[in-house]
Each structure stands twice: as C-alpha cells, then as structure tokens.
Amino acid sequence: MSDVAPTPARIRRVRRLSGLWLIPLVTLLAALVMAYDNYRSRGPLVTLHFKSGAGIEANRTLIKTLDVEVGRVEEITLNAALDGVIVAARIHGDFRHLLAEDSRFWVVQPSVSLAGVSGLNTLISGQYIEFSPGKAGRVSESFIGLDEPPLTPLGTPGLAVTLVTDGDFSFAHGDPVYYQGTVVGKIEEIRYDFHAGRTYYDAFIEAPFHELITPQTRFWKSSGVQAELTSAGVRLETGTLASLLLGGVSFTNPPGVIPGEAPKVESEFYIYSSRDAIYDHQYRESLRYWIMVSDSVGGLTESSRVMYRGLQVGRVLSTDNIPAGRNLLDRTLQLPILIEIQPGRLGLPDTAVGSARAKADIENWIRDGLIATVGSQNFLVGQQQVELQYQEGAKRQDIEYFNALAVIPTDLGSIGRFTNSIEALLVKLNELPVENALTGVSELTRQASTSLARMQDLLKSTQDLVAGERSAALMQQLDATLASLQALAESYSAESKASRDMQRTLQSITEVMNQFRPLAEELRNRPSSLVFPSTPPPEAQPLRKQP
C-alpha cells in the first residue's frame, strides 16, 4: 500500500448567483406588476353621506346603475356629529367618468304606499345603493345621499315648473300631475315662503306633455269629489280612483291657446282651488298703503274694493288697526285702514318690475294730490268702498308714513261735499210741480172709483154665471179632468224610468251589503278566516213533522 500524499482540496469561492434565484425574482416582479395593474384599474373610493345606515353592510352592499353592479360598499362609519353615516364605496374603474358632481345616490328598499309598491325585489336580493350618473363636467368623490329615490331620473326629457298656492290646500312629495286624467308628472320638491304665506311646489312634467305648458296654462287642485246640484239634477264629478285617494294637480290650457309656446325659465303657476276657478285672475304683486279715516269705517270690510276712475285697482286688507298707545275714546284719532293696490290691475306687468314702477308712480301721485275717500258701494246694504282720486289744484306735498308704509291722504272735505249734494237735491225737490201733480192724483182717484163700480157689476154677473146649471156641469167636468190629471202625474212620477232604476239600484246595493255582512262579521271575529276558512257547521234542513 503506497502512501499517497493527499492533495489538498482547492477551494474556489463561487461568486456567481444561482439561476434558481430567478424564480422568486420573476414572481416578485409579476406580483408587483399585478399589484400595480390592480391599483391602476381599481376605481375611486367615493364618500356617501346618508342619514341612516339601515340596510347598508360593509363589503356586501352593492352600488348599482340600471341593475348593473358598478361598485361595492367598503366601509360604513358614523359621522362626527353622530347624526348620519359615512359610507365609503369603491366604484369600478370603468365607471369613474360617471362620477359627476350632480350624480345621485339613494338606498333602494321595499316601500308600499298609496302611490304604489316599489323595491320588492330587494326583499330577496338585499338592499343596494342606486347610483344615477351625473351630467355635470366636474368629477366629485363626495356625495350627499338622497333619503328617497328621485321621482324623475336625471336627464328625463320634460319640463320643470314651479307651482304656487296661498296655502289653502297642500300636496305631498310625489303627488301626481294630471292632464285630462293621465299622470304626466309629479311634485318633486316643496318649499315654503313663510313671509308671503305661500307654498311652492317644484313639479316635473314629462315629455311629450311638457309641450302643453304655455305661459297661459292653468293648474288646479284635482282631488276629491265634486258635486253640484242644478236644475238639471245632481252632477257628480270624480277623477280616477288614484286621484281620489292621492289628490294631485291638473292642468289645462284656456281655449284658443296653441301649444308649443314655451314658458319663460323659472315661470311660476298659481294652483287654483278648482277647475271652475281657473279663469279668476290672480295677482301676485301688491303694494300696501294706509289711509286715515276720521269718521266711521262701518261698511268697509276686508276685501272691500279700492277703486280708481270706476275700476277696481285693489282691495281693503284690514280696518281694525288702532295704533298702539291710542284708543277709540280719543276724538282726534284717525282710524288707519290698510289697503293694497295690485299693479296688475293698473295695466302694468304683474312682476317685480311692474310693482316697482307702480310704487314710484303712486308715490308721485300722492305728492301731486292723490287722495282717498270712503264712498258707498251699495246703498241697500251699506257696503262702502275706497275711492282714489285727484284733488284739483292741490299743492305738492310730502308723503307721510305710518308703520313703515306710505299714507294716502284722505279728503277732509268729503263730508262737506256730501252736504252740498244734499242741499242741491233739496232745492230740486222744492222746485218740483207738486201742486199740479196733486190735481192729477185726485182726477185719477175719481176715475179709479168709477172703474171699481164697474168691476163690482162684472163680478156680480160672473157670480150669476157660476151659479147657473151649465157652469155646475162644467165645474164637475173640470174636477174630473183635474183628478185624472193628478192620477196621471202620480203614475208618471212613480213609474218614471229614473225612479225605477234608482229603486232597482238601491235594492241591489242593499242585497250586496246584506251578503257581505256575514263575511264582515266573520272577519271581525276571526281575521285569519280569509286565509284559513273554518268548516261551517252543517245546515239544518226543513223536515216535516214526525207523526
């Protein structure tokens, strides 16, 4: 065995990286690329503010447009003030461009109301957030969620109009607008003007019916039943069942109006109380003034007329305005009467511009000697009215103000003028040819007494005639004729078709009501009997007597 000297191993340091390292590297790279791609393709996170989080769940509730999923809720938290929730939702990147400023979000949930049933599918599919894409150019990522679904989707063709009432009646969000009984729009927004005591309704009229709206279009309240008793009978008018239950607004155009003339932007329409009232003119603008009356204001009521040159230009608003700190026992007290003048009645446009012009003109007139007098409107019932007129040769004077409103001076000489007229009348009466007339009257009396004597003779001969035999027979015949006429009238009234029909209808109604009575009683006792009917006990049968 030879000794072989061991060769020392050469140790070489490997400086090269193993090819195996490529695998994790490539994987890492791929992961990075995918992560970047995912980051790039994932959509924006939008913030939605809702009043309540009912039905919204993180990572489950979907955001949908036209039933297509466009995003998902990621997080839901309470807001700082604890009066609402903030929902963070991720919108898919493909739909990023739809997030305009006027986009709208609302929670779709089942709802049952008089207007209908909606959102029933969410009972099974779960609630979701509906997203209505906006049209505005600017993109936004924070939105206020709607409490209720918008009645008209954005971009629906049609026309938005504003309806006004004086507050005598009201409508609700979603109440329908009818044209000839068809629902053509809805009331979307309600606003109140507490100062003017008016309620404004923003309504949307859908195409193609919006073309019917012209500046002359008249709207009226169309709910309920209208009954009218005329000589022709009873006239009963009702709308469709829905309009009976829901109410709503109807509109029409006065005859002769050609559709197509578009109303001005933001035009307002007054809602009249009934269809019959739509031709009454309504004035929007009015100017208020005081007049001071020294004597009685009796006969002046609220809505007494204010006249100028024989035409009505306004009305009295109130008469019982004793100034603070004064009382009626004070003889020098002038009673202030509040009147309003409507520029529309003066022939000016019924707008703010017309109103401003009327205000300026009337103030000028007051300076030039416009005065108010209280005159009689109706002698029989003692109704009074306020008359405006110019005082001839009056000096230019300054306007007085009372409670921040201008005062139209009253004519101090009106009573004097009245006395003058009375005097003139008395003079005329004095000059009447009374003596001649009296002579004529005595002649007339003489003639009348002659006529009366002749009349007496005539009556006597008539009496003789009536007592005669022939006339007795005539009377009998007349009696019989009258009796048969009466019988005929009676038979006709009892047998008239209307009477028979009415009787028959009432009978049928009674019968139907009687048939419903057992059902109603059963339901009252056992409400479930409609679904789970009980087996009725067997009926007894009529049996003959047992011997």
Next chain:
Amino acid sequence: MNARFALLLWLLCLSALLCACASKAPAGLSYYVLGENTTTRAAPVDASLPALVLESVTLADYLQQSGLVLQQGEHQLQVSRSHLWAEGLELAVPEVLLGALREASPQYRYFLRGRDFVPESRYGLRLHLAAFQATDTGEVVASGRYQVVEAAAGREILNHQFNLREDLRADGYPQVVRQLRELLAQLARSIVNDLPGSRPSSNDPPVSAEPARVAP
C-alpha cells in the same frame, strides 16, 4: 346552497301551503224560483172590469237577501248558504201574488204599480210580509198584513193581519218553496173574498185571516 335560494324555496313552499289551505271545493248551490215556470194562457181581459192595483209589497229586513230562511225556535233564524232564491223575494212575491189574484177572482183587472201602466183604479193593495219561511217544527209560515184602499175616495176598506201556516208534506227546501207559493195563493183568495161585493171563484178553504187590531 346559496342562502337566498334557500329563502326563496322556503317562500315558495309556504305560499303553496297557504294556497292548499285556502282553496276548498265550493259547496253545491241550489237556486229556487217562487213562481211557476209554466207559461199561463193569455186570457182576454175585459177592459170594463174595475182595476185592482198592487201598490207595494214590503218585506221584513231579513227576507231581503238571497238565502232561504229556516226558523229555529221562536227567535232564531238560519239563513241558508246553499239554498238560494234565484230572484229576490221583493221582485218574485208581487209577480206570484198577482198571478194568484188573477186565478182567485176574474172580477178585476190586476196591475202592478211601477211595472204596468196603471189606469184609473178602484182598489189599491199594499202588502207587508213579516214572515215567509219554513220552521223547524215542520211548518211553512206566511204572515204579515195587507191593506186595501178605495182609490177614488182614498178610504181604507180593509186592513187585515194574516198568519197562514201549513204542515210540511215532505222534507227539504223544494217542498218549502212549493208550499210557500201555495200560501200566497191562499192569501190571494182571502184578499179577493174580503173585498166588498166579491163572488168567490171556487170553494176556498177557510183562511185564518183576522181583522187587524186598530191602534188607539
């Protein structure tokens, strides 16, 4: 399985169950007419005969519905759900009574106010039916009151209460209807017999009609 699908399945099962409970084979209904369904021979009418007009027939409230009534005891009524009048009694009774009157006496021409054109009449008849039913004691009953006025003078000449009863000759509602019609015929004979100067057309069985008590 998807939870929603399971819920849907449950709902379907539940509604099927409800439908099964709610639906039940309807009971057989029988309809009855009071009048005879045979055409009567049109007899020539003598226009010179005096006219008797059936002015009105009123019914007790419980008779104004479609079920036949069975009186159980003194104060209890059973309104049948399966035995029904084909025509309301308020229409059927005047027709049948008019036919019965015609058969009872040919001395008058008979008219129904509201249906016929009514000529000048001698007598006007008003009838109120208080009971018109079978009883659980095996009888059929027709009771009420009739009033006859002389049309020209407006004078009341008859005001009678009647209480007609007959033992049922067979079981069942068809027999009840048959005998109710007979009671009406009996009533018609009693009315024409009571009219002043009437000649009864046949040998009538006595009718237990008694004069009305005159209220003070």
